[in-house]
Amino acid sequence: MNEKELMEQGYKKYRGEEMDIYFSLALCEHAGICIRGDREVFNLRRKPWILPDLGPQEEVQRLIAQCPSKALKYRMKDSEEIFPQPHPEETRYQKEESGLKILACKGSLSVGFIEFHREGEDLLVITRTEVDPAYSGQFIGNGLVKQVVNVAEEENRKILPLCSFARKVITRIPAYRHLEHKLPD
Incomplete structure (x- = not known):
């Protein structure tokens, strides 16, 4: 992967003297590893x-390598190579034909899923999120919710998270809150 490909995928470039950092908001799962790891380099308040x-x-390289969504990448100025390189065991997401289930996979192994359906013209309802316990703590569930958030944003819909995990993620992440549809009392 080179810089041109990253930019075509929607990454934004942050220039430094010796290293450039690339970030994709669309991929970010908001795990917070970067901002908790080095508040001088990564600071949301500026x-x-x-x-x-x-x-x-x-x-900084170590923190970027720990980013579970791979939303962060870097390139040293004396090289054309972008790090971290993709690894076949990285989590990837794939939508089923119906578009109502998204699978999280590591290599060829399915490790989790999220189920949702469209309700009317303006609502997505998340009914279930499940991740294999062997993969807990790897932010796979957050990534699944992020995939439904992407669908909601693409289709200009709100999200009704009936699934308790999805509800917790959507209410915890400020960038998702505007999408939450709340039931009337």
Whole structure:
């Protein structure tokens, strides 16, 4: 993967003297590893929120490698190579033909899913999210919810999270809250 391909995929470039950092909001699962790891480099309270030169390179590279969604990548100025490189065991998401179920996969193994359906013209209803316990703590469930958020944004719909896990994720992440449809009391 090169810089041109990253930019075509919607990544934004944050320039530094020795390293450039790339970020994709569309992929971000809001795990917070970056901002908890180095608040000098990653700081949501300023613009730009990423300043590559403010932290030790090795530490910044380590944090970027830990990003579960791969929304963060970097390139050293003396190289054309983008890191981290894709790995066949990374989590990927695939929609079923009906568009009502999204699977999370590692390699060829399905490790979780989220089920939802369309209600009328303006609502997506999430009914179930499940992740194999062997993969807990890897933010796979968050990634599944993010995939439904993407569908809701593409189709200009609100989300009714009947599933308790999805409801917790949507209410916890400020960028998702505007999509939540609340039932009247």
